[in-house]
Amino acid sequence: MxxxxxxxxxxxxxxxxxxxxxxxxxxxxxxxxxxxxxxxxxxxxxxxxxxxxxxxxxxxxxxxxxxxxxxxxxxxxxxxxxxxxxxxxxxxxxxxxxxxxxxxxxxxxxxxxxxxxxxxxxxxxxxxxxxxxxxxxxxxxxxxxxxxxDEGFTPRFEGREDFEGQITHPQHWPEDLDYAGKRIVVIGSGATAVTLIPALAAGGAGHVTMLQRTPTYVLPLPSEDKIANLLPKIFGAERGYALTRRKNVWMQQFMYKASRRYPNAVRRFIRNTNARALPAGFDVDTHFNPPYDPWDQRLCMVPDSDLFRTISAGNASVVTARIDKFTRNGILLETGEELEADIVVTATGFxxxxxxxxxxxxxxxxxxxxxxxxxxxxxxxxxxxxxxxxxxxxxxxxxxxxxxxxxxxxxxxxxxxxxxxxxxxxxxxxxxxxxxxxxxxxxxxxxxxxxxxxxxxxxxxxxxxxxxxxxxxxxxxxxxxxxxxxxxxxxxxxx
Structure with a gap:
C-alpha cells in the first residue's frame, strides 16, 4: 500500500x-x-x-x-x-x-x-x-x-468436528440458513438466546431447545408502553417523549436499586411472574431461578412474554445441564441425555x-x-x-x-x-x-x-x-x- x-x-x-x-x-x-x-x-x-x-x-x-x-x-x-x-x-x-x-x-x-x-x-x-x-x-x-x-466467543466443545449438522454463531448468522422444520439447539441463556428462540420457532423451526448451564433472570414486559403512546397526544411529541424517558429512567433505576437492596424480594417477584407465564408444573426453579442475585448479571427482558408463550405452545423447551461433548447427531450432556439437533446455535457470548x-x-x-x-x-x-x-x-x-x-x-x-x-x-x-x-x-x-x-x-x-x-x-x-x-x-x- x-x-x-x-x-x-x-x-x-x-x-x-x-x-x-x-x-x-x-x-x-x-x-x-x-x-x-x-x-x-x-x-x-x-x-x-x-x-x-x-x-x-x-x-x-x-x-x-x-x-x-x-x-x-x-x-x-x-x-x-x-x-x-x-x-x-x-x-x-x-x-x-x-x-x-x-x-x-x-x-x-x-x-x-x-x-x-x-x-x-x-x-x-x-x-x-x-x-x-x-x-x-x-x-x-x-x-x-x-x-x-470480527469473532464472537465460542467455548471449546469436545467432539465438535464429529457433529454432522450445522453450527453457527449469532454474530455471523448465514443469510441463506434454512431452518424450516429443523431441530435447533441454542446454547446459552442470555439476551441473544432468549431473543432467538421465539423468533426461530415463529420462523418455522421444527423445535427449539435452549440448552443452558446456568439459568438467567428473565422478566416479561409489554412491547407497547400505553402511557408512552398516550403522553405525546396530550403534551406533544417532544414533551411527551421527554416525560416518557424520565418515567422509564426512574423505573430502570428503581428496579436496579431494589434488586441490590432487596435481592430476595426481587427474586421472588421474578420467579412468581415467570411461574404465571409458564405452563402448570413447569420446573421454574431449575430453569429460571439463577444461583446469583438479580443484576449480578444483566436481566433479560422478553417482550409480551414471547419466550414463555413459545415454551407454553410446545415449540420450545429448556434443558439446564452441562455439555459432555458433541456427537454425530447432536449434543451429549453430562447427565447422559443426548439432544439431537440439525442445527446448533452457539449463543455463548462475545x-x-x-x-x-x-x-x-x-x-x-x-x-x-x-x-x-x-x-x-x-x-x-x-x-x-x-x-x-x-x-x-x-x-x-x-x-x-x-x-x-x-x-x-x-x-x-x-x-x-x-x-x-x-x-x-x-x-x-x-x-x-x-x-x-x-x-x-x-x-x-x-x-x-x-x-x-x-x-x-x-x-x-x-x-x-x-x-x-x-x-x-x-x-x-x-x-x-x-x-x-x-x-x-x-x-x-x-x-
Missing amino acids: SEVLYEELDVLIVGSGISGIGAARYLSTESPSTTYAVLEARAASGGTWDQFRYPGIRSDSDLFTFGYEFKPWTDKKAIATGDKILAYLRETAAEAGVDEHIRYHHKVVSASWSSEQARWTVEVDRADTGERVVFRVRWLFGATGYYDY NIKLFGGIAIDLDGRPLVPSEHVAYKGMMLSGIPNFAFSIGYTHASWTLKVGLLCEHFTKLVNYMDANDYDVCVADAPDMTTGPLLDFSAGYVKRSIDMMPRKGDAAPWAMSLSYIDDVRLVRHGSVLDEFLQFSRVDDDRTVVA
Missing part, C-alpha cells in the same frame, strides 16, 4: 454506530466550526444494528431510553426490532448531516500521539481502494464499543476488543489500557486528547453515551475558546478496581485487559443516570484533575 497524507481535522471519530453517530451529531449542532470525520470499517453505518442479522434481533431496553434524548422515538413499540433501530440511527445521521461526514471502508490501523505536535497521527487502510491514508487530528474519539465484531483493536501509542510507547484509570467514563488518565464512550451495563446503553458525547463537545469548545492544544487527566491517588463491576462472562474473561476505575468521582463508574446528569451535564468541564496546555508554552496550564 502507498502511504499518503490525506487530511487534517479537529476530531476523528472511529465507528458509526449509536455512539459515533451521537458524538458526531453533538459536534455538528453544538460545535459547528469543529472539523471532523467518522471512520467506518464496514460498508454501512449502524454498528451492531447493521452487522448483527440473526432472527428476531431487537433491543433489550425500551427505545425511549435507548434512543437519543434529542431524537424522539415515535414508533408505538417500545421494544424495537433491529431493522427499526437501524432506520432510526440512519435517519438521525441524515437529519443532522452526519452521514456526509462518514467515510466507509476506512479501517483504523494505528494511532500515534506526538507530544511535540499535540496531534494524533492515525493510519487507515481503505478496503475499497487498497490505499493507506493518514489523518492528523487534535482529538481521537473511540466510538467502537467494546465487543470484538469477546472484548477495546477501541476496535487499534494499535495506540504515545510518543512511541504502546498504550496498555489496564495501566490507566477512566476519567468520567470517557477519558483515560495520562492519555492526552483521547476520548471514548461506554454506556451502562445495567440500564439503557445510550443514556450514558449521550451524556458523554454532550460533555465531550463542551470540552472541545472550552479548549477552542481558550486556545488550548492539550487536555489530559492526571492519574488519581486512590484505590482502583475493574472498570466494569459485572459478572458477565465476557467481562470476567477480559478483566485484566481493561482500564481501571477509581472509588470516587470523577473516577468512579457511576451506575446512576441521575448522578451522571449532575456530574457530566450540569457539572463544569474543569476540575482539579484535568490539565490544559499549549504546545508553544513551556508551562502547563492547570484549570
